[in-house]
Amino acid sequence: xxxxxxxxxxxxxxxxxALAASSCTTxxxxxxxxxxxxxxxxxxxxxxxxxxxxxxILVAYNDSTGKRQNVSLGVNCSTVHVxxxxxxxxxxxxxxxxxxxLTRMKAYWGTGDEEEEWAPFDLMIEAIDLKDNKQWNxxxxxxxxxxxxxxxxxxxxxxxxxxxxxxGYYTGDxxxxxxxxxxxxxxxxxxxxxxxxxxxxxxxxxxxxxxFALSLSIKKLRVQAYGNSKGFxxxxxxxxxxxxxxxxxPIVVGSVIGGLVLxxxxxxxxxxxxxxxxxxxxxxxxxxQ
Numbered sequence: 001x002x003x004x005x006x007x008x009x010x011x012x013x014x015x016x017x018a019l020a021a022s023s024c025t026t027x028x029x030x031x032x033x034x035x036x037x038x039x040x041x042x043x044x045x046x047x048x049x050x051x052x053x054x055x056x057i058l059v060a061y062n063d064s065t066g067k068r069q070n071v072s073l074g075v076n077c078s079t080v081h082v083x084x085x086x087x088x089x090x091x092x093x094x095x096x097x098x099x100x101x102l103t104r105m106k107a108y109w110g111t112g113d114e115e116e117e118w119a120p121f122d123l124m125i126e127a128i129d130l131k132d133n134k135q136w137n138x139x140x141x142x143x144x145x146x147x148x149x150x151x152x153x154x155x156x157x158x159x160x161x162x163x164x165x166x167x168g169y170y171t172g173d174x175x176x177x178x179x180x181x182x183x184x185x186x187x188x189x190x191x192x193x194x195x196x197x198x199x200x201x202x203x204x205x206x207x208x209x210x211x212f213a214l215s216l217s218i219k220k221l222r223v224q225a226y227g228n229s230k231g232f233x234x235x236x237x238x239x240x241x242x243x244x245x246x247x248x249x250p251i252v253v254g255s256v257i258g259g260l261v262l263x264x265x266x267x268x269x270x271x272x273x274x275x276x277x278x279x280x281x282x283x284x285x286x287x288x289q
Contacts, residue, residue, distance in 0.1 A: 030231065031055075031077040032123070034105040036089035048089035049105045049127055050188070050232060051223045057121065057143055058196075058215040072217075073121065073145070080109040090226075093128065101129035102139075103225055110149065121145050124169075127225035135182040136225045138189075142169035143199060143216060166206055168199025168214035180223070180239065188224035188232045191239030195221065 031052045035045035055075040063069055086106040093102035108122045126140040144167035170179065179197075183189045199214040221239075224232050 029077070031075065031080055032082065032105060032107050032125075034082050034087050034089070034103075034107075036087075037084065046089065047227045047230060048087075048103050049125065049223075049225045050227065051105075051125060051221075052232075053221040053223075054219040055123075056217040057145060058217055059145065059147075060213040060215075061211055075121075075123075076109055080107050082107045090129070095128070098132065100131060101226075103127045103129070121149075125223075129226055130182065133182070134185045136185070137182045138179040138223060138225070140169060140171045141179060141197070141216065142167060142202075143214060145214075147212070164206060166209040166212050166214070167202040168209070169202060170197045170199050170216065180221075181237075183224075183237045186227065186233050187235045187237050188222050188227075189239070190236040191221045191242060192219070193239065193241035194219040195239075195241070 029052065030050050032050070033047075034049045036048050038044050038046055057073040057075075059071040059073065061069055083106045087104055089103050090101045091103070093100045104124065104126045106122060106124045110121045122144045124140075124142040124144075125138060127136055128139045129136050144165055146165050148164070180189050180191070195218045197216045197218075199216060201209040201212060201214065203209050222232055222236075227233055
């Protein structure tokens, strides 16, 4: 009987561990947040796009000696400023003859000054509302940097004597333009794993951008579009990278549960056998003359 109680307790414990392993992180601040102003007089806004993550921009270029230089630039959330004039929310959008909504958030950081044209860095992220399926996805993310604001960067030592702004973008897969997959309404996308995206350089805006390579490294990502509150929802959709990393958990839990069930069953059978043996011994057998 004691073994049975222990088995039940352990089953409950492992079930709780399995549930805890699949939970998403919902607390903390929001680095990038865009609210659309729908009534200036009454100061009414609607939530459009939230993004929080550990973000690093990786810049690579060849100096005048041909040596490859690599620079990592982290996002300073305390200086992030979302541009209302360059962002929009729920604009009509048509793709593959389907009517959808498009939201764009453009944010600048790297300076306390809100004059965007002087900011060293900016990030643009677009979200598409897939009305038919009541889902949304992130369709594009783009980064621009002013290379003259990179620490230890010397334009005179660079092949091409490059100054000014360079930019790159990533649009996900060619078919659906999804960066992180589709997410249900009133859920945020969560990915603890580190994701790195190689950006396509925008040589139309600056032909010399081809001298550079830009990558975007994102970790502990939370992003949500078309929500209905001032922060992230209480439900989320995990990235497959996190699921792959903990895919062994259900297997281990299942194996342990199976083992515990077997132990309880064997204990029960042994206990029944002992009780039966004791009763037989106490009764005894009549000896025939």
